[in-house]
Amino acid sequence: MSLVIYRRGNIWHYRGTIAHRRLRGSTHTADKEIAERIAAKTEATEWKRELYGPEAVLTFSQAVSLYLDAQKSDRFLLKLVSYWKDTLVRSINSGKVRQAAVALYPDASAVTRNRHVIVPTQAVINHAASMDLCRHLKVKRFPVETKAKEPATWEWVQKFMAHANPHLGALCCFMFLTGARISEAVNVRWKDLDLTSGTALIRQSKVRTERKAHMPTVLVEAIGGILSNREPTSKVFKYSSLYSAKWPWRAAVQRAGIKPLTFHSCRHGFATSMLHKGVDPITVAKLGGWKSAQHVFATYGHAMDDETLADRIVEI
Structure with missing residues (x-):
């Protein structure tokens, strides 16, 4: 059964069953035409998930939500969410993560790029992978010149x-x-x-x-x-x-x-x-x-x- 839309007050909502899953939600709009498009997009996404698996529809923003729901640290995530937005996780690879690090921190050191971009991006995606929603991601870090640290006595x-x-x-x-x-x-x-x-x-x-x-x-x-x-x-x-x-x-x-x-x-x-x-x-x-x-x-x-x-x- 396809999703149908109905009004609740001035806002249109949708409901229905797709691939044996009961769906219900708000389109957050009072425009019927826009609401129909949102419902159709939601329906298409659910069929895609059913036919090709969760990895076919999982976005980085959704992966971040799952990560935060698990009480994980939100350090450095704001810039990453703004950068990746609704990019599909399956399209994010090692090379693209390294490119993101350079784009987000053009004048930063290798240490900063590793800590602020590579590590948290990997953490978010690999958390989703632990839930069988996508594949694990490995990213080669930028080489860091280690300096001998002198301890106080x-x-x-x-x-x-x-x-x-x-x-x-x-x-x-x-x-x-x-x-x-x-x-x-x-x-x-x-x-x-x-x-x-x-x-x-x-x-x-x-x-x-x-x-x-x-x-x-x-x-x-x-x-x-x-x-x-x-x-x-x-x-x-x-x-x-x-x-x-x-x-x-x-x-x-x-x-x-x-x-x-x-x-x-x-x-x-x-x-x-x-x-x-x-x-x-x-x-x-x-x-x-x-x-x-x-x-x-x-x-x-x-x-x-x-x-x-x-x-x-x-x-x-």
């Missing part, structure tokens, strides 16, 4: 703290001893801390989960030395974002006469120090909020510059 952190204001010094110490990202650290509120038990609730911005971190005594003391409004919802380290902490950070580094390391060097130093102390990558990943032990080992597993390490094998 406890000695570096101590020198930094000695030449920074209490807020900034405590912020540096917090990132180094908990593995928090700068975006996570500047958003810690007083209600998230328990100075008595030495714990902190960290809302992980990148993976959108929470974790509870242990704060060593030296960190508790550093935070205790901060003189500020301790209302539960007030920020502990006073900085509104990484940008407001950027220049004070550089000034403190210069005063201390130490290497100009970044905020992330503290998180990097947390992982590296843990690994060098013999903590296994799985535990490090859990404590620092990394997605996998493999990522921790590959990114932070630096070799130790000590030719006498073999002596440890026979130490009692």
Whole structure:
């Protein structure tokens, strides 16, 4: 039975059964001619789905809706939906995704193109593929020149703290001893801390989960030395974002006469120090909020510059 249209108020709706599926919906128009076209298009789409499978009609916009319905992250999706719109997923291939990355971010680095276009596009389509609605998509990423990241050490952190204001010094110490990202650290509120038990609730911005971190005594003391409004919802380290902490950070580094390391060097130093102390990558990943032990080992597993390490094998 074909779809028929009928009026409800001023708006035309359609209903009927196509390929044993009961369909009902609004055309969102008061124009009968346009409503008939919409109903005919809907009917044709359903027959196409029935004859050629869901991949024949699945659009990128629909795949995004399914992705978000599954409570997945919406990071970077706005530009992608605007770009792909109702493009059929089956027509999106590796080459077209790479072209989209260049078109959307013409002056960006390979890292940005990979993160903002290739990764989320793959995630959306492969989620639909997991529902048997289309085929999986593999996209070759743009080559990225990896640079060796230098981790902060406890000695570096101590020198930094000695030449920074209490807020900034405590912020540096917090990132180094908990593995928090700068975006996570500047958003810690007083209600998230328990100075008595030495714990902190960290809302992980990148993976959108929470974790509870242990704060060593030296960190508790550093935070205790901060003189500020301790209302539960007030920020502990006073900085509104990484940008407001950027220049004070550089000034403190210069005063201390130490290497100009970044905020992330503290998180990097947390992982590296843990690994060098013999903590296994799985535990490090859990404590620092990394997605996998493999990522921790590959990114932070630096070799130790000590030719006498073999002596440890026979130490009692």
